[in-house]
Amino acid sequence: MQKLMFSKMPLPALHHLQRRAGFGPNKDAMRRSPAGRNDEVEAIFRASRRGKELNLIDFAPAVQPNRKDLSRKARMQLRKERKEALGKLNHAWLRQMATEKAQLREKLTLFWHDHFACEVDHPFGMQDLNNVMRRHALGNFRALTLAVSRHPAMLHYLNNRQNRKQSPNENFARELMELFTIGRGHYTESDVKEAARAFTGWNFDDQGQFIFQAKKHDFGTKTFRGKTGNWGGEDIIYMLLEDRQTALHIAGKLYQFFVNDQIDELHAQELGAVLYDNDYEIEAMMRHLFLADWFWEAKNVAARIKSPVELLVGIMRDLNMDLPEAKPVHGIQSILGQILFHPPNVAGWPNGRAWIDSSTMLLRMTLPSALLLSSDTEFALPHDLMDTGQGNRLKKVRKINAQIDWKPIFARYRTLSPAQRTTTILADLLPASSEHISPAMLQGFVDSHDPESHVTTLFLQVLSLPEYQLT
Incomplete structure (x- = not known):
């Protein structure tokens, strides 16, 4: 050891x-x-000690005018402006993931973005919630859960503004338990009802600041998970985190995201114990994960299917690539099935094998061609995609205008022999478990006389291999 x-x-x-x-x-x-x-x-x-926060979107009041009071033209203009702003925010974060030195902080921000899935039609609110997750990404899970639970975007998304005494709304309380903390099967319907009462009065003001509205809060006695008292929202969160099951639930999801799509229960329990015993300090658990011998075992290499965002950002890093235009980037995410700031529902995106089917695999393997060949290249559609809905969506993604800095890439491989060049590029771009791929097979399809042409063609071939979909 x-x-x-x-x-x-x-x-x-x-x-x-x-x-x-x-x-x-x-x-x-x-x-x-x-x-x-x-x-x-x-x-x-x-x-990753410090991260770079997104600050693209200027502050806007959290409580918006009633759209019914706006003219049809004004409503359409507002919708257009917000859609464009969210598209720019999406684009800015994707580029930041590709370039930011604080890689672990950005990777964890992506994880929490899925774990605490949220979508509201308020660009500044979405940006601010993303920054909250980035700020707490390696911090304390209790503090993160409290910060997210008090955030205007989440309170609005899960209807807690409508949660008041004598008319409780259970949506936030249910998702807090089922998705954000202890997990399904570890609470009762009575717990949901009592927790909802505890969160009555949690709201926010026009400036996007959390407020507690005492007039709307139920101050009556509540029995939650067998404990009776005059509980408030913070009490509910603290009690949920007192249960080791919450640490196990979070650790299991982090294991799937950082180690293997298939959970090893013993290793996940080990992580959960570290998280719980360190008072929910995320960094302590993540350090344990990366230093554990089992993290490095062959069965955990190339054991995860890249999400669409991981795939796209990985290509950008492998190619020193920038995608300067927001619309094509949004279009690529759309056709691959994962749009930042636009989760399918509060449960987030399905992961693992859910990312791959016959059509999405073809789309993924076509993506490097569209990005690599030239700024004037449009997506080359495989014939069996032409008649599908995915094919029609691909046509909408026009000139991608990818900008690639080839100089450091050429410098690494130019002096190598063709055979060495092929072997080295395979090792650099694919997981270690891909040794079964024959360099000689790739060599047979590439003109190796011009080193730079050889490098670009090899990159295109390797990035288009099925093995590149794994991490």
């Missing part, structure tokens, strides 16, 4: 860490020799 911690780790192992703790290796990692496991893991956390 000590030897593994401090001896230099193989480059494929470093790439495994960087794909899981972020969105893929950076070019600095390609040029240097890896340090020991402990040092490389600490470097990941050190880079």
Whole structure:
């Protein structure tokens, strides 16, 4: 164990860490020799001490005018402006994931964005909630849950503004338990009703600040999970986190996101115990995860299917690519099935094999061609997609205008022989478990006389392989 911690780790192992703790290796990692496991893991956390918040959208009042009071033209204009603002916010975050040094913080922000799924028609509110998640991403889960629960976007999304004494709304209380904390099967319908009473009066003002409206709060005695008292909303959250099941539920989801689509119950329980015993400090659990021997086992390499966002951001990092226009980026997310700030429902996006079917696999394997060939390239549609709804959506994504900085890529591979170049590119772009792919097979389809042309063609081939869909 000590030897593994401090001896230099193989480059494929470093790439495994960087794909899981972020969105893929950076070019600095390609040029240097890896340090020991402990040092490389600490470097990941050190880079994520601070994060860069999104500040694209200017403040807007949280309580909006009633749309019924607006003219039809004014309503249409407001809808257009908000749609454009959310599109720009989506674009800004995607680019930040690709370039930000605080990779683990951004990766965890993406996880919490799915875990605490929320969508409101208020761009500043969505930006602010995203920044709350980024701020707490490696902090304390209790503090994160409280901050999200008090946020105007979540209170509006889950109807807690309509939750008042004598007319409680159970939506927020139910999702808090089922999705955000303890998980389905560990609470009763009576618990939902009593928790809803505890959250009555939780609201926000015009400035987007949380307020407690005492006149709307039910101050009566409540019995929640066998405990009776005059409970408020904070009490409910604290009691839920007192139960180890909450730590196990969160740890299981994090295991699937960072380790393997298939949960190993013993390892997930191990993570849950670390989270609970460290008073829900997320960083302590994540450090344990990345230093655990089982994280590095072969069965956990290439064991996750990339989400559409992970796929797109990974391509951007692998190619030193920028996508400067917001609309095509939004279109790509739409056809692949994951649009940032637009979850399908409060449960978030389905993960794992749910990302892949016959049509989405073809779309994913076509994406590198659209991004790589030239800024004038449109999506080349496979014939069996032409008559599908997905094919029609692809046609809407016109000139992508991808901007690729090839210089550092050419510098890494130019001096290698064609055979070495092929082997090295395969190792750099694919998980370590992809050694079964024959470099000779790729060589047979590529003209290797011009080194730069050889590199670009190899990148296109490797990025289009099914194995690239895994991390």
